[in-house]
Amino acid sequence: MRKLQIIILIFLVPMLFAACAQKLPELTQMQVQQDREHLQNELKKYFSPQIKEYSHLIEGTIIGGKKAFLIGAVAANPADRGLEVALMSLEGLVLFSAGHKNGQTIVDRALPPFDNDAFADNMIEDSLLSYFLPKGSPHESGRLSNGDFVLRYRTEDSKVVQYCVRVDKTLEIVLYSEKKLLLKTIIKANTKNRPDEIKITSKTGYSLLLRTLQ
Numbered sequence: 001m002r003k004l005q006i007i008i009l010i011f012l013v014p015m016l017f018a019a020c021a022q023k024l025p026e027l028t029q030m031q032v033q034q035d036r037e038h039l040q041n042e043l044k045k046y047f048s049p050q051i052k053e054y055s056h057l058i059e060g061t062i063i064g065g066k067k068a069f070l071i072g073a074v075a076a077n078p079a080d081r082g083l084e085v086a087l088m089s090l091e092g093l094v095l096f097s098a099g100h101k102n103g104q105t106i107v108d109r110a111l112p113p114f115d116n117d118a119f120a121d122n123m124i125e126d127s128l129l130s131y132f133l134p135k136g137s138p139h140e141s142g143r144l145s146n147g148d149f150v151l152r153y154r155t156e157d158s159k160v161v162q163y164c165v166r167v168d169k170t171l172e173i174v175l176y177s178e179k180k181l182l183l184k185t186i187i188k189a190n191t192k193n194r195p196d197e198i199k200i201t202s203k204t205g206y207s208l209l210l211r212t213l214q
Contacts, residue, residue: 024160024180027142027150035149036141043151043163046171047133048193051077054131056198056210070095076131083127087114100124103156122202129173129186130198134161159183 086097096114134153158178173186184202
């Protein structure tokens with residue numbers, strides 16, 4: 001793996017699964033074309049078109065209320081949606097490293113408790129959603145019951161990704177399963193294609209808060 005900038009992480013380990021599953025909400029079709037084009041243009045402000053390496057401070061809490069800290073790294077290439085990611089201890093021990101390209105993930109190193117497919121899959125999925133524009137064209141657009149306008153895209157594995165720029169100018173990315181059940185939510189605050197803060201909350205039991213350092 002090529003040299004990456006270090007990201008300081010505070011990693012939130014898996015918690016209990018949420019009891020109530022939320023489903024994909026219905027949309028109201030109003031002023032769709034104008035709003036659709038506007039939101040597609042707005043999305044470009046939240047994703048860099050160039051190869052980037054990001055440094056973040058990521059904060060979380062493990063079961064029992066204790067804080068957990070890790071060091072990590074990520075490099076993202078929007079041209080081929082390629083990723084290189086790594087996690088390490090504060091002392092510099094590499095706990096996990098992997099590359100993702102052409103839809104394939106290769107894990108180079110994985111120490112317990114990061115030595116399972118679910119962890120690798122979630123880390124790559126979170127990174128793809130956080131750092132890359134959606135592929136293709138939206139298959140659905142419209143307004144939620146609260147008035148927010150959203151775009152929805154289908155993934156290659158039939159999941160649905162919903163995008164919405166909120167009133168506070170943060171980007172909300174919501175992933176639903178092929179059965180239209182809520183899987184995870186990502187809130188992204190940006191300055192000129194640079195993520196200042198990314199908050200990831202998954203229904204499978206983990207949560208991360210990433211604050212960009214450089």
